[in-house]
């Protein structure tokens with residue numbers, strides 16, 4: 001069998017891999033993009049933060065990919081205090097199948113070679129890599145990109161899987177809306193959002209949160225918590241109670257409900273310092289690299305951004321030395337680029353995480369205090385809204401909240 005070849009092999013066609021393929025193909029590179037599933041309903045809330053739709057304007061450009069624009073978020077504290085924030089700039093909620101199609105279609109249009117096969121093994125050979133797919137096909141590539149998500153096979157083969165302390169466990173349901181447009185059976189829901197509103201609930205003594213995200217025709221419900229902190233049964237019970245609260249105290253008919261579960265990288269503070277994302281002939285991007293917000297679990301922005309940074313690094317390395325053997329130089333500058341662009345902020349989020357979920361602020365549970373202050377002060381509401389849509393730096397979050405809090409007391 002004759003091996004096919006590409007300059008760069010990208011394993012995984014989620015937002016990270018497909019966006020990178022699209023950038024590289026548009027710049028004239030020979031890219032092979034592998035994914036056995038193509039565009040699929042990956043377990044996810046599908047919330048695309050404001051910062052992502054601002055920096056990657058193409059996401060909202062085409063109206064053929066339906067999404068919901070969200071202008072309001074209701075937060076519920078562990079002590080049942082509530083606040084509803086109206087966002088200056090909305091964020092978008094997509095079905096993941098739709099979002100992944102949007103990005104994959106762009107990559108194919110730009111000229112990337114999409115191979116609907118999984119990569120089942122790879123090994124080094126002179127001048128690059130040899131890859132085998134689960135369909136029994138062989139490929140050769142000079143450079144390898146791992147964009148295959150939190151359970152990354154590429155990462156496992158190159159440097160090992162994430163340890164338990166670096167992961168969160170998430171469960172959820174996608175629940176289709178009834179045709180009459182109401183959210184629940186009989187249209188009843190005791191604390192539910194309108195179909196345009198996001199709800200976030202912080203349970204007591206819990207490192208994580210519950211959410212309800214409206215999508216076109218569907219509400220996505222979920223719960224995420226540090227892996228190992230709660231059993232799967234405990235998480236499912238919390239989730240079921242949360243969901244049934246929206247539907248008059250009982251779960252909707254099973255025909256409308258589909259369950260999902262998956263892990264999210266939420267790196268421990270100690271893991272950031274030596275986080276390895278590149279090596280001889282390879283880089284990792286997106287979840288495979290560990291790039292998700294440790295407090296919120298939000299990773300779609302970092303998937304796009306890390307892909308973009310590696311594409312920039314490759315373009316600049318090519319320009320500066322004019323040779324085609326620039327992959328290694330690009331990998332080296334990528335390490336600096338991601339740390340500068342978002343690495344330090346995510347590291348700071350890991351530092352803040354214990355305080356965010358378990359700390360105290362003015363003598364109260366931190367999340368309860370935030371919500372109480374937000375109810376009283378517009379400035380606090382603005383900061384919280386910005387934090388929820390990815391527009392507020394964690395490095396300055398505490399200082400900014402304190403400044404506003406003094407004005408309340």
Ligand SMILES: Cc1cc2nc3c(=O)[nH]c(=O)nc-3n(C[C@H](O)[C@H](O)[C@H](O)COP(=O)(O)OP(=O)(O)OC[C@H]3O[C@@H](n4cnc5c(N)ncnc54)[C@H](O)[C@@H]3O)c2cc1C
Pocket residue numbers: 011012013014015016017034035036037038042043044045046047048049117118119120147148149150152153170171172222261262263264285286287288291292297298299300301303
């Ligand atoms: C329950 C849950 C809710 C979430 N909610 C949000 C949210 O609302 N907002 C947000 O920003 N983030 C959210 N996240 C995180 C978000 O889903 C990820 O950060 C994001 O999908 C990362 O994109 P990626 O392209 O790096 O990886 P992925 O989207 O995981 O894509 C990886 C791709 O690699 C493919 N693949 C895997 N193995 C192979 C192989 N061997 N060969 C070829 N292909 C392979 C897979 O099929 C997949 O398509 C959530 C995560 C979970 C689990």
